[in-house]
Amino acid sequence: MSNPDPIKALETANDAPDQPLALFHQWFAEAEQSEPVDANAMSVATIDADGTPSVRILLLKALDDRGFVFYTNKQSRKGDALGANPLAALCFHWKSLGRQVRIEGTVEHVSDEEADSYFATRPEGSRIGAWASQQSRQLDSRSTLEKAVADRTAEYEGQTIPRPPHWGGYRVIPNRIEFWHEGQYRLHTRLIYTKQGGDWAKQMLFP
Numbered sequence: 001m002s003n004p005d006p007i008k009a010l011e012t013a014n015d016a017p018d019q020p021l022a023l024f025h026q027w028f029a030e031a032e033q034s035e036p037v038d039a040n041a042m043s044v045a046t047i048d049a050d051g052t053p054s055v056r057i058l059l060l061k062a063l064d065d066r067g068f069v070f071y072t073n074k075q076s077r078k079g080d081a082l083g084a085n086p087l088a089a090l091c092f093h094w095k096s097l098g099r100q101v102r103i104e105g106t107v108e109h110v111s112d113e114e115a116d117s118y119f120a121t122r123p124e125g126s127r128i129g130a131w132a133s134q135q136s137r138q139l140d141s142r143s144t145l146e147k148a149v150a151d152r153t154a155e156y157e158g159q160t161i162p163r164p165p166h167w168g169g170y171r172v173i174p175n176r177i178e179f180w181h182e183g184q185y186r187l188h189t190r191l192i193y194t195k196q197g198g199d200w201a202k203q204m205l206f207p
């Protein structure tokens, strides 16, 4: 690791960085060096309209001062949930580093321009798949999906494949971020940042 870990032997929260996103960027860069695949994979929990929680793995595709972005089908189960309850919890686990980060926040749509730019970077097969898959709906047979892929491939042959209107990005605007570092005998370090007005407050928790 290139930078000393500011969390592992933390004595008090006062000794921690003031900005959680700066710390996240440091941990994420180290995870990209250390995790063999998909260091950007995160659990994303949502709440259905009836209050039922659900969780699935998604890939973090952008992060800036506004928040954490993922892309998906807006008519999927998670899309329906976010329409009813625009709240999400994210959880990263970087096993090789003994680290976990938990994020909670409100969710908003990524702009059409931002979604278009990201969609254009996806491989052609993934762009076709976004049109062909009615994500989270019942599928009667594999051949139905394969026919939809073949039909869309023929439809867009020789053309730029546009972003489907039902496909786009969500940004999680964090109001709570927890950094967890594994310790011996389960005596882990837990550092929590909570948004208080425009600023971040920090505290440690018992493991």
Ligand SMILES: Cc1cc2nc3c(=O)[nH]c(=O)nc-3n(C[C@H](O)[C@H](O)[C@H](O)COP(=O)(O)O)c2cc1C
Residues within 6 Å of the ligand: 038, 041, 054, 055, 056, 057, 058, 059, 060, 070, 071, 072, 073, 076, 077, 078, 079, 135, 136
């Ligand atoms: C490593 C990994 C990465 C994934 N990344 C995405 C993603 O970025 N977007 C997405 O829509 N689904 C992704 N999936 C599939 C989702 O986990 C999930 O099956 C799908 O989004 C449907 O979820 P829903 O029915 O809860 O809406 C990924 C799955 C795995 C295992």
